Amino acid sequence: MDTEVFARQLGAAVRDLNAQPDPPHTLQRMVELTPEFFDSCDYVGVSLVEHDRIRTPVASTEELRRLDESQYALGQGPCFDAIRREETVIVDDLAIDDRWPDWGRAMVAGLAVRASISFRLFTRDNTWGALNVYSEQPGAFAQDDVLHGQVIAAMCAVALARSINDDQLASALETRTVIGQATGIVMERYGLDPETAFNVMRRLSSEHSRKLRDLAAQVVAERRLPGSADGVGGS
Structure with a gap:
């Protein structure tokens, strides 16, 4: 995706997210808008930090939501690591990645997911959760996808923070x-x-x-x- 197209889509997405009336609608639009910024994106999930637990309230499918959320019970997975350890976690092929063997096997078997990127959703004062992008193609995400995704995640974090704060x-x-x-x-x-x-x-x-x-x-x-x-x- 070239810079001009990315900038145009980003501006439209910012306005769209800002127009959502509450956090549930904001989260749903995040899931719907994110695939537009990646050449290969089959599923998207958004995870939230709530007090002492993490959950995935919204995802492309219910099966993805369940598998995404299973990371927190297992204590392993790229989303878990993005929230707790690194701001961005890239997976080229879950079928051979040995960092999260139990969760990785479940994703490959359940949804045929092979590649993923998890971006921490954070603002200056808070970590809100993670934006998780999944593809059925091994090695699906290039460096441009990582850079664009980090911008998208920053936009989503700000929109989510505003929505939650306004709701509260x-x-x-x-x-x-x-x-x-x-x-x-x-x-x-x-x-x-x-x-x-x-x-x-x-x-x-x-x-x-x-x-x-x-x-x-x-x-x-x-x-x-x-x-x-x-x-x-x-x-």
Whole structure:
């Protein structure tokens, strides 16, 4: 792929990813767009780091998703290494590569995959996961594929980070709004000041092992504290 074509496709991909409404749609578009940048690309998977585990939420096929995710149970595989050790991991032929024998055999037998490149998805402050590109052709990826893939991975990492951060911000703002509405209802219903009303909800949340947001949503829906007709918290 020449530089002009690559630049044009990259610009379109950036705008496309930026237009996605949430992380699941962003991940799906990453899988759909990535093959456009490689001459030989049969499958794509995206892996995410979530707290103390790694999973593959989206891939070209369910079988690939399952095999991709099996790396983390086995503790071996190019995606696992891209996230934990190297930023880019290249495999010319899984049939003879001895770095990950169990996983490599499963990929060859299950999907006839022979070559792969795994790119770490990272921004300045965080590692989000890995973009995994697979081909059924041995030695499918040239140096240009590696360089282009690193650019694609950087773009995907930024888009994914923005999407996740926007989603978290929207969720936080929604939670704050619901809790504020519930606090106002409790204040009016039970004649409490703001601090006391909030503390009552927080106490009920703890006593019933419920998230404060979920309890607040119930208060907004029912216009009263759970389990209470007139008294505060049923007391």
